[in-house]
Amino acid sequence: MxxxxxxxxxxxxxxxxxxxAADNPPVRRVSDWDAERLRGLAGEHxxxxxxQDLDRVRENCERxxxxxxxxxxxxxxxxxxxxAVLEAVRDAGLDAECASAGEVDRALAAGFDGSRLHxxxxxxxxxxxxxxxxxxxxxxxxxxxxxxxxxxxxxxxxGYDGRVCVRVNPGVGAGHHKKVTTGGAAKFGIPYDRAAExxxxxxxxxxxxxxxxxxxxxxxxDQLDSHRELVARMGELARDLSEPSDRDGDxxxxxxxxxxxxxxxxxxxxxxxxxxAPALDLPAVAEATREAVAPLPAGVDLAIEPGRxxxxxxxxxLTRVNTVKPTPDETVVGVDAGMTDLLRPAxxxxxxxxxxxxxxxxxxxxxxxxxTPVTVAGPICETGDTLGRNRALADPSRGDxxxxxxxxxxxxxMASQYNSRPRPAEVALDDGRAAVTRRRETLGDLTxxxxxxxxxxxxxxxxxx
Ligand SMILES: Cc1ncc(COP(=O)(O)O)c(C=O)c1O
Numbered sequence: 001m002x003x004x005x006x007x008x009x010x011x012x013x014x015x016x017x018x019x020x021a022a023d024n025p026p027v028r029r030v031s032d033w034d035a036e037r038l039r040g041l042a043g044e045h046x047x048x049x050x051x052q053d054l055d056r057v058r059e060n061c062e063r064x065x066x067x068x069x070x071x072x073x074x075x076x077x078x079x080x081x082x083x084a085v086l087e088a089v090r091d092a093g094l095d096a097e098c099a100s101a102g103e104v105d106r107a108l109a110a111g112f113d114g115s116r117l118h119x120x121x122x123x124x125x126x127x128x129x130x131x132x133x134x135x136x137x138x139x140x141x142x143x144x145x146x147x148x149x150x151x152x153x154x155x156x157x158x159g160y161d162g163r164v165c166v167r168v169n170p171g172v173g174a175g176h177h178k179k180v181t182t183g184g185a186a187k188f189g190i191p192y193d194r195a196a197e198x199x200x201x202x203x204x205x206x207x208x209x210x211x212x213x214x215x216x217x218x219x220x221x222d223q224l225d226s227h228r229e230l231v232a233r234m235g236e237l238a239r240d241l242s243e244p245s246d247r248d249g250d251x252x253x254x255x256x257x258x259x260x261x262x263x264x265x266x267x268x269x270x271x272x273x274x275x276x277a278p279a280l281d282l283p284a285v286a287e288a289t290r291e292a293v294a295p296l297p298a299g300v301d302l303a304i305e306p307g308r309x310x311x312x313x314x315x316x317x318l319t320r321v322n323t324v325k326p327t328p329d330e331t332v333v334g335v336d337a338g339m340t341d342l343l344r345p346a347x348x349x350x351x352x353x354x355x356x357x358x359x360x361x362x363x364x365x366x367x368x369x370x371x372t373p374v375t376v377a378g379p380i381c382e383t384g385d386t387l388g389r390n391r392a393l394a395d396p397s398r399g400d401x402x403x404x405x406x407x408x409x410x411x412x413x414m415a416s417q418y419n420s421r422p423r424p425a426e427v428a429l430d431d432g433r434a435a436v437t438r439r440r441e442t443l444g445d446l447t448x449x450x451x452x453x454x455x456x457x458x459x460x461x462x463x464x465x
Pocket of ligand 1: 097266
């Protein structure tokens with residue numbers, strides 16, 4: 001259940017259906033950020049530094065709620081799990097869709113109660129199931145989304161008989177890269193042609209409340225057909241399940257209809273990473289979704305669960321130029337952020353816009369510099385560690401500050417300590433005020449778990465070590 005009744009969403013939007021506020025543009029480009037402010041933040045908190053603007057997170061929530069006024073809107077927490085972001089999303093009235101016990105734990109800590117928590121179990125580790133089954137005892141309104149029949153067995157073994165949503169593999173996918181195209185991948189969901197049967201079986205053991213499918217991440221305007229097809233299939237399945245069925249093939253019909261609450265057609269709403277790419281026409285996507293799913297059986301709501309759309313353009317990664325190396329092939333601009341801070345370019349060949357904010361001492365303002373094609377490379381000892389190739393930047397110099405745009409989704413979340421690099425700091429902007437929400441890791445943080453293990457070992461009697 002979404003927070004519609006709790007007063008979050010209506011108050012948050014204050015808009016008519018499909019009409020976000022005029023001062024709430026469909027995208028915030030890296031060129032829209034206040035350069036002076038970003039230079040100030042980098043000066044105060046050093047680099048690499050993520051800046052996440054909670055006001056923009058709220059705007060994105062508002063546009064989603066305005067475009068999908070009758071749907072349950074859930075935030076896919078994996079895109080950015082920071083506490084301040086979760087609280088902003090919660091206050092805006094979205095539910096939380098969580099991919100792990102850790103995400104459920106964070107969502108609970110941020111104030112989502114069970115009725116607003118959806119745990120999507122993908123090949124769930126035993127430890128995660130134990131944890132979630134335990135949470136469900138205190139929060140019986142929590143819903144577990146399950147994509148394999150034996151995962152249902154594993155839930156039942158833990159005494160869980162609560163709310164279940166069946167994840168379906170719709171056989172159709174979409175996404176910005178094959179690694180994030182989930183809809184047709186065997187790993188995700190119960191195959192479409194077995195889903196009705198599996199759902200009816202599950203209804204004998206659990207309170208089956210929903211159907212779920214997710215096409216993939218980064219659906220752009222020209223992939224709308226796949227989205228429409230997925231949604232249409234899910235609508236059809238919901239209609240089928242809302243009828244009594246003839247399970248033994250010997251009419252009269254011998255199985256009750258399933259009393260579904262919702263059909264969740266996933267997230268994946270794309271954002272324009274390239275500076276000149278058009279923004280997704282969200283009202284048009286909403287209209288296409290409603291058309292494709294209709295008519296849903298009475299009492300069954302549409303649900304969506306975007307992650308990227310909520311947080312991507314609310315974040316930038318700031319990084320300082322530390323070397324400039326002209327070579328016969330290209331000019332390499334070395335910066336202090338790399339694939340350990342922002343993995344998407346190395347992992348998916350993802351494009352992030354980069355803007356030179358200047359600041360190198362003795363250099364002219366960037367507006368007076370010539371655009372120069374450069375490769376922006378990080379400090380990690382990997383060839384793939386580049387943030388962008390062949391980018392025309394205002395001629396960069398050592399000491400300049402670069403802003404890597406649209407970095408708020410799957411940015412900090414995928415950061416690692418590879419090459420023994422401490423993870424960056426993060427600052428959140430809230431109504432213009434800045435606060436550190438994730439401190440910069442130190443070299444000491446890199447060895448904390450080793451030192452704790454050493455301590456545990458030496459604390460044990462000698463024979464037990
Ligand atoms: C099940 C599920 N729902 C929602 C999402 C969110 O996708 P996006 O951030 O592209 O909206 C994902 C992303 O991986 C997902 O796996």
